[in-house]
Every structure is written in C-alpha cells, then in structure tokens.
Amino acid sequence: MTELTAEVVVAGAGPTGLMLANELALAGVDVQVLERMHERTGLSKALNLQPRTAEVLDLRGLLPRAKDRAFATVADGHFAVIPIPYTGWDTRHPYQLGIPQAEVEATLEERLAEQGVKVRRGHELTTFTQDAEGVTITAGELRIRAKYLVGCDGGRSTVRKALNMPFEGIEGQGHGVAADVLFESAPPGAPTQWRSMTNMVTSGSPGKFIGVIPLGERNLYRISFGDRLNRPRNLRAEVTPDEVRAAVTERFGEEAGIAEIRWASRFSDDSRLAENYQVGRVLLAGDAAHIHFPAGGQGLNLGIQDAMNLGWKLAAELRGRAPAGLLETYEAERRPVAQQVLDNVAAQNALIPTNPNQLALRALFRDLAAIPEVQHRLSGMVSGLNIKYANEDPHPAAGTRLPDFPTRDGHASTLFHKGTWVLLTKTPQPKPHKEVLVAEVPELPYPDAERLLVRPDGYIANTTGETKPWLT
Ligand SMILES: Cc1cc2nc3c(=O)[nH]c(=O)nc-3n(C[C@H](O)[C@H](O)[C@H](O)COP(=O)(O)OP(=O)(O)OC[C@H]3O[C@@H](n4cnc5c(N)ncnc54)[C@H](O)[C@@H]3O)c2cc1C
Structure with missing residues (x-):
C-alpha cells in the first residue's frame, strides 16, 4: 500500500x-x-x-x-x-x-x-x-x-x-447514438464544414432524429441518431456497425460508403x-x-x-x-x-416533434425565436452568458460576468491569468488586500461605475471595491 x-x-x-x-x-x-x-x-x-x-x-x-x-x-x-x-x-x-x-x-x-x-x-x-x-x-x-x-x-x-x-430527475423515454464515421467520399448533400447549426439535424419518422457534423478531417463526420420515443432494453449495450449503417443509409442512401466507424456510443435522455x-x-x-x-x-x-x-x-x-x-x-x-x-434541455426535448400538435408548436416557436428579445433570452441560456449570481450590491452588473474590454495594455481578460482577484479602477486606489491585483483603466464597461472588484472566476463581486465580504 x-x-x-x-x-x-x-x-x-x-x-x-x-x-x-x-x-x-x-x-x-x-x-x-x-x-x-x-x-x-x-x-x-x-x-x-x-x-x-x-x-x-x-x-x-x-x-x-x-x-x-x-x-x-x-x-x-x-x-x-x-x-x-x-x-x-x-x-x-x-x-x-x-x-x-x-x-x-x-x-x-x-x-x-x-x-x-x-x-x-x-x-x-x-x-x-x-x-x-x-x-x-x-x-x-x-x-x-x-x-x-x-x-x-x-x-x-x-x-x-x-x-x-x-x-x-426525469427518466427519459428515448436514446441516442453518437458515432464518428469516416466515409469513402463525402456523403451526398452533407456539408464539408461546420459553419452553422442549420440543416445539421433532420427527423425521419416521429421521434427519430439524425444529426450530421463534419469533424474537420476529410470525409470524417459525427453522426448522431436516435429515437425520442423508444430505447433499447440495455442502454449500455455496444453499438453495432449495422445500427450505424442503417442510420447512414436512411440519411444519405445506399451509395454512402463507410470506410471506418472510429467510435460509437449510446446516450440516454435521462435528466x-x-x-x-x-x-x-x-x-x-x-x-x-x-x-x-x-x-x-x-x-x-x-x-x-x-x-x-x-x-x-x-x-x-x-x-x-x-x-x-x-x-x-x-x-x-x-x-x-x-x-x-x-x-432548457427539457424544453428543447418538448420542441422536437413526435406528433402533429408538437409540429405546430415547433413552427410557432421557430417564429417566436426570430424576435430579437426572445433570441437574446435563449442565447443567454445556452451560451452561459446570462449567469448572474446572487449579490448584495444593487448595481445591475454585480454578480454577472465581466465582459472582456480593452485596457491600456490589451484586454482585461489577461489580468486574470494568475487566477487572482482583480480591482479595476478609473482612479488610483491603494491595494485593498494582498490577494488583489489592482489595475487602473481609462474606461469600464459600465459608465456609471468608478471601480469593479472582480472574482478570480471573472464575476463582478461589487462596484465599491470593498473586499471585506469576500476576503478575510
Ligand atoms: C454523445 C455525447 C455528446 C455530447 N456532446 C456534448 C456537446 O456537444 N457539448 C457539451 O457541452 N457536452 C456534450 N456532452 C456531454 C459531455 O461529454 C459531458 O458533460 C462531459 O464529459 C462531462 O465531463 P466530466 O469531466 O464531468 O465527466 P466525464 O467526462 O465523464 O469524466 C469523468 C472521468 O472520471 C473517470 N472516473 C470515473 N470513475 C472514476 C473513479 N472511481 N476513480 C477515478 N476516475 C474515475 C472517468 O474515467 C472519466 O475520465 C456529450 C456527451 C455525449 C455522451
């Protein structure tokens, strides 16, 4: 031992x-x-x-x-x-x-x-x-x-x-398979570069889906497919080459030749x-x-x-x-x-249609998602940019992430490379605590703030510079 x-x-x-x-x-x-x-x-x-x-x-x-x-x-x-x-x-x-x-x-x-x-x-x-x-x-x-x-x-x-x-949580009903597939040549109609989510996923019969993402290497694709309504008895069972071939044929037809299945794995929709x-x-x-x-x-x-x-x-x-x-x-x-x-994943699951009512709901949601305010709300969720932690400072920026912004020497993000606290200030300030890096900046992303005390993980602790509540 x-x-x-x-x-x-x-x-x-x-x-x-x-x-x-x-x-x-x-x-x-x-x-x-x-x-x-x-x-x-x-x-x-x-x-x-x-x-x-x-x-x-x-x-x-x-x-x-x-x-x-x-x-x-x-x-x-x-x-x-x-x-x-x-x-x-x-x-x-x-x-x-x-x-x-x-x-x-x-x-x-x-x-x-x-x-x-x-x-x-x-x-x-x-x-x-x-x-x-x-x-x-x-x-x-x-x-x-x-x-x-x-x-x-x-x-x-x-x-x-x-x-x-x-x-x-929620025990899902369905399952999916993710497989990295090398084709003999680019499958018909498949994009060669991943530039947008558009057309990456199509659905065949209700509940089924197939997604295709080019992985950057010539003729190599991530194929994700599954059924939202059914799952195999054993979710840990090995994915068979036939399962992958069947999905590829359904998406691209018989002529898509598979050279190699590099990796395949099942995933569930449990939450x-x-x-x-x-x-x-x-x-x-x-x-x-x-x-x-x-x-x-x-x-x-x-x-x-x-x-x-x-x-x-x-x-x-x-x-x-x-x-x-x-x-x-x-x-x-x-x-x-x-x-x-x-x-939000549960809401996304509900928007993948398995019946005509959900098809209509999805069409309506797609229209709503084109409204800028709705888009902003959704993108904030999925990107992680909307996170706001509880904070006693009434300033709306407190508890949110510091947006990266230009400083005299580059960008504010570089001040965090050592993982310390950072006090950003427009006017000279004494070091409030030995753990805090003080940086004088000409502007802050919030014009009404004179200073921002920022945690090592990049979230704004307060707009006063007061370290007491955070560092003993
Ligand atoms: C098919 C698929 C596609 C996905 N796509 C995306 C995506 O596009 N974007 C995204 O953000 N997420 C995606 N995810 C989710 C993502 O893969 C996981 O959320 C991520 O792997 C979680 O990382 P982790 O380090 O917490 O856990 P894991 O990656 O599972 O790492 C856990 C590690 O712990 C080790 N381990 C386990 N038990 C022990 C033990 N007892 N002692 C020592 N070591 C142990 C394991 O070997 C493993 O290396 C996807 C997942 C799957 C399955």
Whole structure:
C-alpha cells in the first residue's frame, strides 16, 4: 500500500477534473488527480465550447491553445436545433468553437503538467471515509489522506453513490447514438464544414432524429441518431456497425460508403441533478452532479464552469482566507445554473416533434425565436452568458460576468491569468488586500461605475471595491 497526503484529491480526469486541478494548482494547492483509465480515450464526445467557456479559458490564457486544436468556428448556437445567434451579447467570443472533447482534455492536461501535476492514471477511487479533519481515499494500492475530495468522476460517479446522494430527475423515454464515421467520399448533400447549426439535424419518422457534423478531417463526420420515443432494453449495450449503417443509409442512401466507424456510443435522455453538491469535505462537480440529454451542447461547458467556480473557493478555504460560508456558495451558485440547463434541455426535448400538435408548436416557436428579445433570452441560456449570481450590491452588473474590454495594455481578460482577484479602477486606489491585483483603466464597461472588484472566476463581486465580504 502506497500512502500519500494532499490538500485536495480530484477523482476523475475528464474536462471537469482537469479544469479544477488546474485552478487548484494555479492557487498553489497540493492536488492529486486520480483517473480510472490507463490512457486518455481520445474519444471526441462533446464537440463544442460555448461563448462563456471560451471566455473562461481566455481568463487563464488557454483559449489560443484550444483554438489551435479546434476544427470549426460556428457562427451560432441552437435551441432545439433552431439556430440562435449570439450576436446580441457583449462578448469577444460570440460563437461556438468546434473542438472535440479529447482535444479540450489534452489542452487542460498539458497545462496541468506544466504546473507540475501529473494525472495518476490507472487509479480508480473505490472507497473513502471522512472525518472532521479530512478525507481518506483508497484507490487500489494507493491511500491518500487529504483535506478535501472532489468527485469529478462522471455521470455514474462512485463518489456521489458512496455519499448516498439522491440523484433525482426525469427518466427519459428515448436514446441516442453518437458515432464518428469516416466515409469513402463525402456523403451526398452533407456539408464539408461546420459553419452553422442549420440543416445539421433532420427527423425521419416521429421521434427519430439524425444529426450530421463534419469533424474537420476529410470525409470524417459525427453522426448522431436516435429515437425520442423508444430505447433499447440495455442502454449500455455496444453499438453495432449495422445500427450505424442503417442510420447512414436512411440519411444519405445506399451509395454512402463507410470506410471506418472510429467510435460509437449510446446516450440516454435521462435528466438528473444531485440534491447537494457538498457533504462535509466531499464535493461533486460536472456530470457527477448533473446529467442531461446533450441538447444544445451544454454538459462539458457546465462542468468546466463548475470547476472555475469551485477552484478559487476551495483554495481560499485551504489558505484560511475564506469568509464563513464561502465554500457553501459553490452549491448555492452552481446548482441553480445546472437546474436551468436541465430545464432548457427539457424544453428543447418538448420542441422536437413526435406528433402533429408538437409540429405546430415547433413552427410557432421557430417564429417566436426570430424576435430579437426572445433570441437574446435563449442565447443567454445556452451560451452561459446570462449567469448572474446572487449579490448584495444593487448595481445591475454585480454578480454577472465581466465582459472582456480593452485596457491600456490589451484586454482585461489577461489580468486574470494568475487566477487572482482583480480591482479595476478609473482612479488610483491603494491595494485593498494582498490577494488583489489592482489595475487602473481609462474606461469600464459600465459608465456609471468608478471601480469593479472582480472574482478570480471573472464575476463582478461589487462596484465599491470593498473586499471585506469576500476576503478575510
Ligand atoms: C454523445 C455525447 C455528446 C455530447 N456532446 C456534448 C456537446 O456537444 N457539448 C457539451 O457541452 N457536452 C456534450 N456532452 C456531454 C459531455 O461529454 C459531458 O458533460 C462531459 O464529459 C462531462 O465531463 P466530466 O469531466 O464531468 O465527466 P466525464 O467526462 O465523464 O469524466 C469523468 C472521468 O472520471 C473517470 N472516473 C470515473 N470513475 C472514476 C473513479 N472511481 N476513480 C477515478 N476516475 C474515475 C472517468 O474515467 C472519466 O475520465 C456529450 C456527451 C455525449 C455522451
């Protein structure tokens, strides 16, 4: 038995666990990352970064690396496959970045290694116990004593189950299959570049859908298909090549020749949310805390943003500079965001027609979605740009994300690369606290504000510059 100590153990090196480990390492926290699998799968899974996730990565200087690995920039998002532009938002990133999940993970793991943290692969967390001072974690022959454990171990989370945490929600009726298919030549009528959500999904008979996204490599496509009304008895059964061939033939006809099925997996339309995100010294993040149908492309994005919210709070708690109750705001802030995503996914599901009444409803909704105010509301939800955390400062900007804006030396986002608090001020200010970076700027995005105190995750704490409620 190998015995180790750490301040935080992160279980799971998916996008959520890797982002969290990066945030903790940036704050100087001694973090150990346990990953069940011996190697990264390289599976494409999620294909997009939403605007807020692009902003979040930009706050840490990671966006250029992600862009280098991306295969598309998509001008709009979608709600129930009705294209929704992001143009009404004050953001430098009003687009979806087309990037496979494996490449997001590679980007985050590369940065983590640069920070001196190596993922412990082939180490599956099996059990843990917690007491007043810490958590003892067992992963095979490894035992780690830590101050905190965070379960970032996906939808079937061992950590969540060991906590006996209720994971309630909606049991879906249907299912889907995602497959990366290499064709012998571009299938007839298929787009060669992913530029918009338009025409990416078609529906055959009621309840059925087929989506086609070109993955940037010649003749390689993501084919997503399924049935909203039926599911196989065993949702974990391997996808057969015949199932994929049948869907391809239905969409493109007999002449579409498949050269290789690179990867195929089933997903369900179940929707569930953990009752709590924290029990003592054990926390949950990402799919371990919430699962839903991948409508609108939000799951990975939600997980990365959970990690961004939790990292600095956990670090502050460990360094003894967190005011009472700060760590609890992780659940208070992030659980409602996940609930909102689950609700919008349920609404999107209801707009995929399975009968004539729903067809009419969808047509009406499509008309309504063309109204700019409606578009703004929908795009805010799906992009993550509309998030506003509870805040006592009455200024409407307090609790919202800081829009990136030009400063004397570039853009405000670069001030956040070290993961500290930032005080943006139009007039000279003394440093209010040793943890705060003070930056004098000629203008602020809100003309009526003289200064903005901004949290390490890029949300505006207040317009007074007062650090007391946040930093002890
Ligand atoms: C087909 C499909 C398409 C999708 N498309 C999109 C999309 O377009 N956009 C989007 O935003 N989201 C999408 N999603 C959702 C997205 O993939 C997930 O939300 C995302 O993977 C969640 O990341 P995570 O790190 O929380 O969990 P995971 O990615 O599941 O990572 C969990 C990690 O924990 C490891 N692990 C599990 N148990 C243990 C243990 N006991 N000990 C140690 N390690 C453990 C696992 O091996 C895994 O590496 C899609 C999902 C699917 C299935």
